[in-house]
Amino acid sequence: MPQRRSHVAPSAAQTELAVALTALRESLDAPVEFPAEVIAEAEEAHAAAPERDLRDIAFATLDPQGSRDLDQAFQLERRAGGYTVRYAIADVPGFIEPGGAVDAEARRRGQTLYAADGSIPLHPRMLSEDRASLLAGVDRPALVWTFALDDAGTVSDFRVERALIRSRAQLDYVSTQAALDRGEDGLWALLPEVGALRIEQERLRGGASLNLPDEEVVRAEDGTYAIERRRPLPVEEWNAQLSLMTGMAAASLMLDARTGILRTMPQPDEKSFDAFRLQTEALGRPWISGEYGEYLRGLDREDPLTLPVLEAASMLFRGAGYVAFDGETPDSTMQAAIGAPYAHATAPLRRLVDRWTLAICLAVSRGEEVPAWARDSLATLPALMQESGQRASRLNSATVNAVEAALLTPFVGSMIDATVIESRGERATIQIAAPAVTASAPLPTGAKPGDVVRLKVVRADIGRGEVDFEI
Template sequence: MPQRRSHVAPSAAQTELAAALAALRESLDAPTDFPAAVVAEAEATKAATPELDLRDIPFATLDPLGSRDLDQAFHLERDGSGFAVRYAIADVPGFVAPGGEVDTEARRRGQTLYAADGTIPLHPKILSEDRASLLADVDRPALVWTFALDSSGTVTCFRLERALVRSRAQLDYVSAQAALDRGEGGPAALLPEIGALRIEQEKIRGGASLNLPDEEVTRAADGSYAIERRHPLPVEEWNAQLSLMTGMAAASLMLDAGTGILRTMPQPDEKAFDAFRHQTEALGRPWTTGRYGDYLRDLDRADPMTLPVLEAAATLFRGAGYVTFDGSAPSDAQQAAIAAPYAHATAPLRRLVDRWSLEICLAVSEDRDVPGWVRESLPDLPALMQSSGQRASRLDSATINCVEAALLTPFVGRTVEATVIEIRGERATVQLADPAVTASASVPAGTVPGGRVSLRLVSTDVARGEIEFAI
């Protein structure tokens, strides 16, 4: 699917938009700044230097351009007919004292929030974008997973160790994809091969990936805002497979130990599958045979009907949550979309729960007891993550609504063409092409998903993020 970018030009609407985004941040109780005691503790803390020295391994990171909070670094090499994959994770447990000021504030925040006018980090930037971040050309403590993969991409064994590492390159998705397309070597040269094998393993397991287009609000140097919508690049999907593989390894360690926290999602029921089948038929892209994951993987990303199908498929990816256990494994440990037990364990700079997963996995790997503070606080984590997830969702949706209202303000009184993505009752979700806006509107009777409609833009309210159309 092509990338779409729509700008809110400097204007009265832009001034109103800036005020709306500031008010939104304040309403969510999501301050960028940290209390003085939290900053002081972060500035004073130092992680111990690990005994294991892996600085001779040329790790590299792969993130969006300009990122500073680098959670993961990888090193890929051939090993006989298979591969050796090293995946280094920022050693946040080594920097954050349990029960301290940084820990307490992180529990209140839950995760890093990405607002249109800047990030609202989980940890003070002295940690998240400096001392704990796996930046290039500096020594960093890390929790390093080492995987042995056979020729099919199956994990045959793995281990977790605390080590000193040094990343040699900070790659970004667009440049890395371009280099791979040109056939160049480099740190990511084996990523397409390993990523494809892991995707095949996902297929064998019965897993499914939704891979909806990303929707992000960005801010330009001139102060204008834009909405970018694009489908993830192949390199992003291959890279995500390394994280998924690590999350499954973390889950297996915790399940074996009888203590941990898993990210779970129930299998869709037959009612949900039947509804999705009817929607694909209405869209002219019927799912008739095979598993739903195979169907979604085989969709043509250049087909304009693929987006409505993926939006419809989102109903199959609901109910995700966290399950904690201490003493015995949960009865249903599966993450249905991954088709395996899975844990969040690869983004501790940006997500609270990962620190607990890593603490448990490291204790199990070192054959020692799980720390008491971890076990005592495990039951609190699902509620903390649910609260922060709801805050993030409100921020994302409200931000996009406000920006879309600002984008459409110059079009008030005009007729615009839109494609119907989904219909619920008398209203539909519609996608405008230019500007690239997704909105809700009443549509004529008999309209079907995938159909085109003409709508008159009646009004916009930037502060409320509201758009009103008439047929």
């Protein structure tokens, strides 16, 4: 799916939207600013001493353009019989004093929130966007995972250690994909090769990637808001495989130590599989045989019916949560979509739980006891992450709803064409092409997913984030 962007033009609707987004931010009890004692402690924070100096390694980061909170840097090289992959993660555990003011505030926030008019960070920006961030051209402490992969992309060995690194380049997805498409060489050269091998390993594990188009509210330089929808670029999927590989390694370390926290998701039940099969048949793209992950990977991304199929498949990717354990491994350890035990370990600047994962894995890899602060607070993490996840979900959905209502304000009283993505009884999820809006609407008689229907926009309430249609 090509990138599509629909703008809210400067107008009364734009002003009303700005007021609505401000009110939404205030309703979440998620202040941008930090208490004075948190700022003071962050200013005094110093990184833990590194065990190794890896500044001679040519790491690079790969993120959305303009990012400042850089959690990961990679370095790939070919070796006899396979590859060496180094994945450096920002050493947030080394900066934060357990039980201190920064720690307490991070536990209250849970994760960085991304609003339409800026982010609400997990940590003070002097840490998350400066001294702890893996910015290019400066020395930074990191927790470096080193993987030995064979020529099929299977991990044969790995280790994690505290080190000093210096990233050589801050890459972004769009320009890096363009450079790859042009055949240019660079720090990214082996990423397609290693990424493709890891995707094949995912297939062999029975894992599945949904890869729905991204939906993001962005703010233009002129102050207008837009909804941008685009399919993840191949370079993003290859890069994500490095993060998944690290998360699986972290899970294995914690399971061996019988102490840690996993990100789990149950395998879909047969009722869900049966419902999904019926939907694929109704769409004319039947899932007949094989694993559902293999079926999803084989969909033609240029087929207009692929989006409705992927939306229907989202019912299979439910029930994700966190499971903390100490002394005994949990009964359920699998993340079904990944096809293996998995832990969040690669975004400590933006997600609270990763700091625990990294601290535990570093101790286990050294043969040391798990830090008491991490062990004593493990049981509190699932609830903290669930609460922050719900806050992030509310912010995202309410922001998108408000912007979509603003986009449709000029169309009130007019007819508009929409594609049915999913039907539920007498209502449907619809996709409007211009402006790019996904909404709920009455389902015309006989219409089914994939059909284009004509609807009348009868109301657009920006403050409530609601849009009403009539058949």
